Amino acid sequence: MLRLPLATVDRGALEDLVSNQTPESRGIEYxxxxxxxxDGEKREFAKDVSSFANAAxxxxxxxxxxxxxxxxxxxxPEKMVGVSFPNWxxxxxxxxxxxxxxIAPRVQGLGIHKVDGFExxxxxxxxxxxxxxxxxxxxxxxxxxxxRNSNGAQPLDVREIGHxxxxxxxxxxxIRRFRDGRLGSIIAGEGAVPLWGNQSKVVVHVCPLDTYExxxxxxxxxxxxxxPFANSSxxxxxxxxxxxxxxxxxxxxxxxxxxxxxxxxxxxxxxxVFDRQPEKGYFYGRSIEETILKGAGLYAKLxxxxxxxxxxxxxxxxxxxxxxxxxxxxxxxxxxxENDRIDRAxxxxxxxxxxxxxxxxxxxxxxxxxxxxxxxxxxxxxxxxAGTGKRRVDPGRY
Numbered sequence: 001m002l003r004l005p006l007a008t009v010d011r012g013a014l015e016d017l018v019s020n021q022t023p024e025s026r027g028i029e030y031x032x033x034x035x036x037x038x039d040g041e042k043r044e045f046a047k048d049v050s051s052f053a054n055a056a057x058x059x060x061x062x063x064x065x066x067x068x069x070x071x072x073x074x075x076x077p078e079k080m081v082g083v084s085f086p087n088w089x090x091x092x093x094x095x096x097x098x099x100x101x102x103i104a105p106r107v108q109g110l111g112i113h114k115v116d117g118f119e120x121x122x123x124x125x126x127x128x129x130x131x132x133x134x135x136x137x138x139x140x141x142x143x144x145x146x147x148r149n150s151n152g153a154q155p156l157d158v159r160e161i162g163h164x165x166x167x168x169x170x171x172x173x174x175i176r177r178f179r180d181g182r183l184g185s186i187i188a189g190e191g192a193v194p195l196w197g198n199q200s201k202v203v204v205h206v207c208p209l210d211t212y213e214x215x216x217x218x219x220x221x222x223x224x225x226x227x228p229f230a231n232s233s234x235x236x237x238x239x240x241x242x243x244x245x246x247x248x249x250x251x252x253x254x255x256x257x258x259x260x261x262x263x264x265x266x267x268x269x270x271x272x273v274f275d276r277q278p279e280k281g282y283f284y285g286r287s288i289e290e291t292i293l294k295g296a297g298l299y300a301k302l303x304x305x306x307x308x309x310x311x312x313x314x315x316x317x318x319x320x321x322x323x324x325x326x327x328x329x330x331x332x333x334x335x336x337x338e339n340d341r342i343d344r345a346x347x348x349x350x351x352x353x354x355x356x357x358x359x360x361x362x363x364x365x366x367x368x369x370x371x372x373x374x375x376x377x378x379x380x381x382x383x384x385x386a387g388t389g390k391r392r393v394d395p396g397r398y
Contacts, residue, residue: 002028002059005307006111006127014061014080014115014123021067021076026148027058030076034062034083034124036094039140045095046102046138049128051146051153053107057130057210057310058148063123082118095126103136109310109356129310130210133353172209172313176351178267179205179315186271187319187346192240193247193259195273200283200320202274204229204292206299207267209311215264217306220244226302228258229270229295260295266308268299274318281341283318285326285376289369289383292316297361304357312354314361316368318347326376340377347375362391 002009002017016022024030029048035041052058067078085091092112099107111127137143146153185191186203195201214220221244223237228248237246240261247259258272274288296314303312322345349368354361366389369381384391 002061002125002127005304006113006125006309009113009115009125011115011117017061017064018077018079023074023076024152025058026056027052029058029060029152030064030066031060031062032065034085034091036098042098042102043138043140046098046140047144047146047153049099049107049110049126050103050136050138051148052128053103053131054135054146055130055148057128060126060128061123062125063118063120080118080123082121082123084121088114088122091124102140103138105133105136106355107131107136108133108353111309111356127309129308131311133209133311175207175209175313176315178207179317182269183317183319183346183348191259191271192242192245192261192269194255195259195271196255196257198320199273199275200318200324202230202272202288202291203317203319204270204295204299205267205313205315206296206303207313207315208265208303208308209313210308211265211267212306212308213264214262214266214306214308215243220262220306225305226260226262226298228256228272229260230272230274230291231258260299262302266303266306268302270295270299281323282325282327283321284329285373285378285381286328286383288318288326288372289365289381292369293362293365296365300354300357300359300361309356309358312357312359314352314354314365314368316349316352316365316372318349318372319345321345321347321375324376326373326378328382342375347372363389366391 002013022028036045048060063080063082064077065079065081067074067076095112099110107128108131109129113125114122115125116122135145137145148154182205183203186201189197219225221239223235223246226246228235228246231248235246235248236251237244242261243263245259245261248257261269263269272291274283300312321342323341325341349371352364352368354364366381366384369383373381380386
């Protein structure tokens with residue numbers, strides 16, 4: 001079987017598939033050609049991609065000649081020859097277009113990789129992660145649902161389609177229950193590391209939609225790669241029952257300002273005390289955004305380094321927020337009234353789904369940041385350009 005990250009797959013890994021006679025299975029399928037011109041070719045491609053996403057995920061390998069005997073294909077590669085195409089960028093755009101336009105809902109986290117050095121051109125590899133946002137259907141005049149077994153793509157019947165819908169909803173709900181439980185522990189002072197009491201806290205969770213054994217990945221317990229959330233100075237670290245945690249300050253017992261926790265199953269938790277200006281009762285909204293972006297971006301990057309390429313759920317909360325306001329800066333505030341104060345103790349922002357760890361975190365988190373500012377009477381986050389919706393490079397003064 002191929003390994004992840006996909007970018008590390010090289011000619012040696014492909015030749016191992018040949019020498020080991022690695023057979024097709026639920027998680028791998030070999031294709032001689034990669035043709036996406038006719039409706040029939042596009043339909044077959046969309047069927048294969050959606051079937052992997054609706055099952056356990058896997059790899060499509062294009063440019064493999066299967067071993068044959070008098071009975072037909074034996075199901076494992078005889079040699080890798082590659083495929084010919086005029087332009088790599090055009091090919092990847094064609095693939096992405098078919099996945100976007102012919103599969104609904106969109107398959108997230110699709111990985112595309114080529115390995116050069118073969119007779120006819122590169123071997124093209126697609127990694128399709130298991131999806132929790134499905135089931136995915138393809139449509140070409142009619143709609144169809146497919147999944148996979150050891151014999152390849154198979155159509156789903158009505159019962160199986162219903163089960164797939166329930167499984168996706170149950171996974172999303174289980175992630176929210178996980179977040180709610182963790183958030184309750186932090187508020188009660190029972191997080192991975194106790195934080196300074198009686199102060200507001202920003203809490204971020206980044207959770208893969210498909211769990212994996214992250215603790216088995218080399219570098220899982222590297223403190224240099226995972227500083228505490230919202231921390232830029234010295235820190236300490238230790239393993240705990242949940243996974244690996246880094247925290248600000250000394251190793252002496254007592255409350256800390258912030259921590260990052262990497263769970264064994266690939267999830268991340270970041271929590272930090274956030275200053276609420278006591279004399280006016282406000283938070284600096286721009287500072288909150290930048291803190292969240294830095295932490296969520298780091299966790300997404302670490303997830304990618306550990307070989308995960310599927311979708312990520314990002315969940316954000318602000319505790320002890322009741323009666324506070326969100327401001328740009330104290331010298332340059334817009335007119336406000338008492339109605340602009342946050343009306344709840346724990347502010348839970350809308351969940352955000354990243355297609356993959358490579359997604360543009362700043363762009364995808366805009367709806368959550370808009371909600372943060374709207375909780376205090378603003379129309380939207382002023383850190384984004386109102387016309388283009390893009391994050392302002394240098395927001396300056398509002």
